[in-house]
Amino acid sequence: MADLPGIVIMGASGRMGQMLAQTVLQSDKARLVGCVERPGHPWIGRDMGEAMGSAPLGLCLTDDAIAAIARAQAVIDFTTPEATVATATLTAQARAVHVIGTTGFGPDHLQRIKAAARHAVIVRAGNMSLGVNLLVQLTRKVAAALDADFDIEVVEAHHRHKVDAPSGTALMLGQAAAEGRGVALSEMSERGRDGITGERARGAIGFSAIRGGDIVGEHDVIFAGMGERIVLRHVATDRAIFARGALRAALWGQDRKPGEYDMLDVLGL
Ligand SMILES: NC(=O)C1=CN([C@@H]2O[C@H](COP(=O)(O)OP(=O)(O)OC[C@H]3O[C@@H](n4cnc5c(N)ncnc54)[C@H](O)[C@@H]3O)[C@@H](O)[C@H]2O)C=CC1
Numbered sequence: 001m002a003d004l005p006g007i008v009i010m011g012a013s014g015r016m017g018q019m020l021a022q023t024v025l026q027s028d029k030a031r032l033v034g035c036v037e038r039p040g041h042p043w044i045g046r047d048m049g050e051a052m053g054s055a056p057l058g059l060c061l062t063d064d065a066i067a068a069i070a071r072a073q074a075v076i077d078f079t080t081p082e083a084t085v086a087t088a089t090l091t092a093q094a095r096a097v098h099v100i101g102t103t104g105f106g107p108d109h110l111q112r113i114k115a116a117a118r119h120a121v122i123v124r125a126g127n128m129s130l131g132v133n134l135l136v137q138l139t140r141k142v143a144a145a146l147d148a149d150f151d152i153e154v155v156e157a158h159h160r161h162k163v164d165a166p167s168g169t170a171l172m173l174g175q176a177a178a179e180g181r182g183v184a185l186s187e188m189s190e191r192g193r194d195g196i197t198g199e200r201a202r203g204a205i206g207f208s209a210i211r212g213g214d215i216v217g218e219h220d221v222i223f224a225g226m227g228e229r230i231v232l233r234h235v236a237t238d239r240a241i242f243a244r245g246a247l248r249a250a251l252w253g254q255d256r257k258p259g260e261y262d263m264l265d266v267l268g269l
């Protein structure tokens with residue numbers, strides 16, 4: 001048991017944090033060695049099991065990320081961009097695998113993650129599920145087969161608490177579409193239409209976001225042509241799919257060379 005990779009969860013009280021804790025606890029391939037929350041969080045000092053409403057685990061939530069990460073072979077991090085970038089420095093120092101599920105990064109955050117990946121294994125993906133990563137590959141393939149007579153639109157829907165848009169998944173899908181078409185997403189992306197927008201630009205890749213209720217995560221990639229339309233769709237109904245993917249990435253990352261990887265690497269897609 002003590003030989004199994006030790007996992008620390010950042011943002012342990014969150015929607016994903018709790019799902020991750022349960023997934024690691026149920027696994028016979030890893031052990032939960034730390035649960036970290038932000039300073040001032042009301043769960044700090046409480047037993048993680050009790051805080052989640054179940055039996056005590058003998059593991060208390062802490063805000064001491066450095067001490068927790070020192071015990072870890074892998075850190076699974078679904079938090080915020082600022083928290084994740086700070087954690088990347090710590091995981092690089094500790095040489096622990098850093099699995100990043102957080103979304104909403106800006107260019108500066110991404111640069112800092114890239115720098116940390118010179119010293120540590122980082123697996124980062126806006127979506128850790130098998131289904132979405134398959135959808136990424138399908139999107140790339142369909143986009144490569146069609147020309148700009150087919151308008152590409154990425155539509156995503158999430159719960160009311162989500163703070164970033166477009167979702168990380170939508171951006172992965174848009175990036176795959178752009179790659180399939182051989183264009184730069186930064187030059188073709190069209191977001192936030194409102195008012196008299198003018199006609200759609202030929203070749204644009206459009207994004208729109210729906211927010212409401214408890215929607216776990218839904219993504220459509222629409223290829224709309226004249227007289228026909230292809231729709232590639234993924235619907236997540238359970239956050240366990242993301243947690244399973246993240247744990248798989250943490251195990252896959254053990255003994256890899258430092259670098260920044262994604263779920264396509266982990267899944268061999
Ligand atoms: N890549 C994927 O497959 C998925 C990614 N996500 C992303 O994961 C992130 C988190 O999502 P949720 O769990 O729904 O959010 P959430 O808000 O429920 O959880 C985030 C947690 O991080 C904690 N946190 C913030 N700063 C921290 C710090 N400095 N140290 C430790 N903990 C800190 C917060 O207190 C909170 O408990 C979002 O960016 C979301 O888009 C969510 C689901 C799947």
Ligand SMILES: O=C(O)C1=N[C@H](C(=O)O)C[C@H](O)C1
Pocket residue numbers: 103126127158159162166167168169170216217218
């Ligand atoms: O915030 C969420 O909930 C999710 N975020 C990820 C994203 O931004 O795509 C993945 C999933 O869709 C759920």
